[in-house]
Amino acid sequence: MDQQWEQLRQRCLVCRACSLAQERTQVVFGVGDPAAEVLLVGEAPGANEDKQGEPFVGRAGKxxxxxxxxxGLSRERIYITNSVKCRPPQNRDPLNTEKEACSGYLRRQMELMQPKILVCLGRISAMELIKPDFRITQEHGLFFRQDGIEKMAMYHPAALLRDPGKKPETFEDLKRLQAKIREICVRTKLDF
Incomplete structure (x- = not known):
């Protein structure tokens, strides 16, 4: 898998399939363990991610x-990426054409990883990876079994920074995620 993963990463780093390639500083492929059983997926890189080439840095990343x-988890034990690998201007939502241009990269990452659990960070990611009419306010924290993967969505960390009142709900979602990891993951070790 290491060679296939690296080939995919190299292909992604030089991608020019959509207009986002013109303005990006760098492609944000992902970070963590490519053999992880747990995959977290956001929607697209922001300004800090575009500068550093790593997803979820800055205040939301912290x-x-x-x-x-x-x-009991860390970035080294899971894998974190985005559906779209380049930053949309002014952090706007990715356009459908941009999502389509990038979809093959995420799909191939998932094929190579074969995660047991996929966590969508935010509504946009959940609408793409769980179901098109996903309602984050009603369905966060629920698991949906699809294609042999347990999928759930949580509020995006940036949304929690804007509305700290959602943090107690998110803590409950995290406890559900922790329980699911303990239930079905073999290699993912939690600190407690």
Missing amino acids: LLDDMLQMI
Whole structure:
């Protein structure tokens, strides 16, 4: 898998399939363990991610790290990526053409990883990867078994920064995720 993963990464780093390639600083392929059983997927990189080439950095990334730590996880034990690998201008939602241009990269990442659990970070990711009419306010924290993968969505860390009142619900979602990891994952070790 290492060679296939690296070939995919190299192909993605030089991708020019959509107009986002013209303005990006760098492609944000993902971070973590490519053999992880748990995959977290956001929608697209922001300004900090575009500068650093890593998903979920800055304030939202720090909050995500804290959330993972609460359930005994770290970035090194999971894999974190986005549906779209280049930053949309002014952090707008990715266009359908941009999502389509990038969809093959995420699909191939998932084929190579074969995660047991997929966590969508935010509504956009959940609408793409769980179901088109996903309602984050009603369906966050619920598991949907699809294609042999347990899928769930949580509020995006940036949404929690904007509305800290959602943090208690997200803590419950994290506890559900922790329980699911303990139930079905073999290699993913939690700190407690």
